[in-house]
Amino acid sequence: MANEDDALEHERASWKPSPGLAVAVSDPVRTPDLPPHRERMTDKDPAAMKRAVRTVYTLFYLSVAGSIWAVAAYMLFPIESGSIVDIRYNNLFVGLGIALALLAIGIGAIHWSKAVMSDKEFVEPRHATRGRDSVREAAVQVFDDANEESGFGRRTMIRNSLIAALAASVVPGITLFRGLAPENSPENPHGGDPVYLLSHTMWKEGSRLAHDPEGTPIRAADITLGSAVHVIPEELAELHHDEGYLEEKAKAIVLLMRMPPEDIIESPERADWSYDGIVAYSKVCTHVGCPVALYEQQTHHLLCPCHQSQFDVSDGAKVIFGPAARPLPQLPITVDDEGYLIARSDFTEPVGPSFWERH
Known part of the structure; x- marks a missing residue:
């Protein structure tokens, strides 16, 4: 051999x-x-x-x-x-x-x-x-x-x-x-328009902010500094077993956070959108729609776990890292006579990914 x-x-x-x-x-x-x-x-x-x-x-x-x-x-x-x-x-x-x-x-x-x-x-x-x-x-x-x-x-x-x-x-x-995306129909004439669909959620003036998923209203006094709370409209909890619940929840989910008021950088037109350091932003990432829910209380940064987009909550949820194309939409909030947090209005811009901006 x-x-x-x-x-x-x-x-x-x-x-x-x-x-x-x-x-x-x-x-x-x-x-x-x-x-x-x-x-x-x-x-x-x-x-x-x-x-x-x-x-x-x-x-x-x-x-x-x-x-x-x-x-x-x-x-x-x-x-x-x-x-x-x-x-x-x-x-x-x-x-x-x-x-x-x-x-x-x-x-x-x-x-x-x-x-x-x-x-x-x-x-x-x-x-x-x-x-x-x-x-x-x-x-x-x-x-x-x-x-x-x-x-x-x-x-x-x-x-x-x-x-x-x-x-x-x-x-x-x-x-x-x-x-x-659903198609246009006589019952839903705007079904094929993503801008319309994402511009309207269940939030409206006077809607109480409630814990997700149980629907318990939230008092401003119960939100501690550095906390982050998952929020839905109080009315949404009542529709839990109804048709269309998941679609409405997917658009309306919000993350509520509290920080020292002096840390918040607010533009003049949004001066009354927060309450005593409490801010509310859409949880739907503006990249591809993943839930943004990882909050760093020391830096006030929100992290999307899917593609690592980061948003600065203290400065209008602006994008500071990652592929997201625009800031998270902010929900204007205040309190009612009983001290419960309520929405001033719906979001003023479409929630979710920015794919609809591409023509």
């Missing part, structure tokens, strides 16, 4: 590439550190190869079926109905369909590479590429050889089923996008 290894090393040391771009040597490589190449069953038995090919394209067509089922489940269990059962089944069956589609593509591709594609190792000597016509022709030959070895051009059932599976796998995602 030692003499054989020495002979291989001597052969490698004495080898020199021939002029021009070398192509693959026809003899398989024999690596001393590995056992001799062992043929697969599909290499020795044509029937086994046919079974492997059938398995691969069956998996790809199974992926197509998974994609179609995800689209069908999205329509069979519409989340717009507001039913918790429909929402649960929508998430379950759409997720299972997409998972099946992607898993079948992955397993099929792996089985294709392991059982159908060429399984022999070859030496391919190389030298510096010079961009000559012969080099370009050799590069084309490499692609032709790779196509022949993979069987992509020759095995039409595998190729066509893979293309169908990949094309179908994006259909569920496209279908899901239609639910991002």
